Amino acid sequence: MSLYCGIACTRRNLWCSRLLSTYVTKTRYLFELKEDDDACKKAQQTGAFYLFHNLAPLLQTADRRYTIPRFSLLEVERLLHKFGQDAQRVEDSVLIGCSELHEAWFALDLGLNSSFSIHASLPRSEVETELKGSFTELRKALFQLNSMDSSLLFTAQALLRWHDGHQFCSKSGQPTKKNIAGSKRVCPSNNIIYYPQMAPVVITLVSDGTRCLLARQKSFPKGLYSALAGFCDIGENVEEAVQREVAEEVGLEVESMQYSASQHWPFPNSSLMIACHAAVKPGQTEIQVNLRELEAAAWFSYEEIATALSRKGPYIQQQNETFPLSLPPKLAIAHQLIKEWLEKQTGASLSA
Numbered sequence: 001m002s003l004y005c006g007i008a009c010t011r012r013n014l015w016c017s018r019l020l021s022t023y024v025t026k027t028r029y030l031f032e033l034k035e036d037d038d039a040c041k042k043a044q045q046t047g048a049f050y051l052f053h054n055l056a057p058l059l060q061t062a063d064r065r066y067t068i069p070r071f072s073l074l075e076v077e078r079l080l081h082k083f084g085q086d087a088q089r090v091e092d093s094v095l096i097g098c099s100e101l102h103e104a105w106f107a108l109d110l111g112l113n114s115s116f117s118i119h120a121s122l123p124r125s126e127v128e129t130e131l132k133g134s135f136t137e138l139r140k141a142l143f144q145l146n147s148m149d150s151s152l153l154f155t156a157q158a159l160l161r162w163h164d165g166h167q168f169c170s171k172s173g174q175p176t177k178k179n180i181a182g183s184k185r186v187c188p189s190n191n192i193i194y195y196p197q198m199a200p201v202v203i204t205l206v207s208d209g210t211r212c213l214l215a216r217q218k219s220f221p222k223g224l225y226s227a228l229a230g231f232c233d234i235g236e237n238v239e240e241a242v243q244r245e246v247a248e249e250v251g252l253e254v255e256s257m258q259y260s261a262s263q264h265w266p267f268p269n270s271s272l273m274i275a276c277h278a279a280v281k282p283g284q285t286e287i288q289v290n291l292r293e294l295e296a297a298a299w300f301s302y303e304e305i306a307t308a309l310s311r312k313g314p315y316i317q318q319q320n321e322t323f324p325l326s327l328p329p330k331l332a333i334a335h336q337l338i339k340e341w342l343e344k345q346t347g348a349s350l351s352a
């Protein structure tokens, strides 16, 4: 967005260039914190900390809404001291962003403890009482948070999980050491550097021109249908992954496809969701569900999708029971794809 903003900048539009330079300085500042341990330590002094316990973020509730409390370094150190731990535990924290005024944001998990760590887990309920909040599963909190908060917590949880699972060098077997920002881990015995990783996943909404194809897995809540998703195989590009996934899961051949958007998705591990629309030939729409991957797949009409998005149903039959068709939550990119498809259909029918 900032790039387009910069291109479109004119003298009349000075606020635009100011926005761009704020963004650039913020990005450069974050880069410096990732590269320079001393600068990052210094940033912790004036930074804000988000607390987690076993990957569940600390949330507070006010007027039935979740808020995310932040703590200063001093407050975190006091808390650690109160539970018999030294301030060194702050080094387990990871950098997750910063404000436009360069207040650095960190996430620290008080519950994770590895087999070799000197830091034991802090007692969850006692910390909750002390901080007047509750450590809440991120999936549960998802529906209550705005998109900025959820994206920050997604990043934090993904980074904390990655560090928890990558404490040893896969070549030497020795413990690896994280840098202060948590943007990498290094094996001291052979200098191999490990960087946090995301797995690329294609998510595709297939259309035959008038209907869209949705599918469900056994593990989905009853009535929930979504777009087709699958991990990219090694060596594949996005187009090949979309074609393969659609063929594998529902037995159809993609005729054309169009990239829509992307999203970082932390469940169950970090994925980079690459969302696309795909079209099949109108005459070749017979679905053959791969039952190893899916429980069911079906074509849905404009009216059925519009009704489901307005949360009124329609109803679908599943294992001799009837459920209202439900779609992925607003924050999920699958929801965005489905909404986009619906809007395109509306545009098409309006211009017809």
Ligand SMILES: NC(=O)C1=CN([C@@H]2O[C@H](COP(=O)(O)OP(=O)(O)OC[C@H]3O[C@@H](n4cnc5c(N)ncnc54)[C@H](O)[C@@H]3O)[C@@H](O)[C@H]2O)C=CC1
Pocket: 199, 201, 203, 217, 226, 229, 230, 231, 232, 263, 265, 267, 268, 269, 271, 273, 328, 332, 333, 334, 335
């Ligand atoms: N944000 C969104 O709108 C949506 C996100 N997703 C996410 O997309 C991802 C993929 O979706 P599904 O295929 O339905 O998931 P899935 O978890 O059912 O995975 C399918 C299969 O892929 C293989 N697999 C698992 N992890 C892998 C990895 N890192 N690399 C390669 N293969 C792997 C396994 O054999 C697994 O059985 C999941 O993480 C899911 O949470 C799925 C749908 C919507």
